[in-house]
């Protein structure tokens with residue numbers, strides 16, 4: 001497709017890079033879902049259905065979990081999954097704006113441009129899907145702390161290149177690992193299994209796109225730039241991971257918030273789950289020179305390493 005312009009565009013985008021986007025567009029054309037028709041939104045929720053697999057509950061493996069009634073566990077996992085979904089919506093809004101800004105006046109003939117817009121359309125459906133799932137489970141919105149919400153506002157307005165796509169990749173990877181378990185969870189609610197399946201399929205393309213964009217933007221980048229990007233992505237990961245489950249979920253399940261938070265902080269099972277599920281992402285970051293010493297220290301604080 002060389003006749004559409006020079007081989008390299010604004011950020012050194014080559015026709016080989018565009019082939020990646022072309023394949024992703026083909027995949028999107030054959031395997032995409034409409035959650036409005038794919039999910040049975042009217043089916044009643046069984047009283048004993050968990051919001052997420054118990055092993056993914058922040059309290060699983062603690063003494064408090066053993067003391068809880070089955071009803072409290074069901075309530076807690078529903079609030080936890082809705083809190084994570086709401087964080088997902090928040091982050092999808094941030095990334096839609098970053099991708100849209102990034103594509104401003106780029107060549108509409110390129111596959112990169114078209115895939116980027118396809119991704120925005122996916123995210124738009126995802127956010128509506130998560131909003132409906134939370135409404136169905138009867139869980140009200142959990143908002144990030146005010147300072148974090150403002151930091152997100154700044155990030156979405158200014159982050160670009162490898163920093164923007166790094167933040168996107170981290171959010172997508174973290175959610176992906178959990179949702180692969182949720183979509184198969186035997187005692188997990190059908191709406192959570194269904195929405196997770198849709199998300200996992202469509203996000204696998206987004207993650208490929210983000211990895212490609214990161215490699216592309218970092219081509220020829222020196223150590224200082226990689227260090228800055230690596231640290232920025234780690235800070236974004238810290239914010240995402242520490243905002244996922246809102247502290248309000250414990251009171252919603254009739255638990256003492258301070259005790260619950262203390263048990264979550266000391267929960268070795270939780271830390272092991274986070275570490276295992278971050279392995280793939282950490283390998284990619286290391287490969288691209290984005291895992292410097294200060295980034296590693298940040299990832300350690302949220303148990304991703």
Ligand SMILES: [Fe+2]
Pocket residue numbers: 092122123126127199203
């Ligand atoms: Fe999404």
Ligand SMILES: [Fe+2]
Pocket residue numbers: 123172203206
């Ligand atoms: Fe995505």
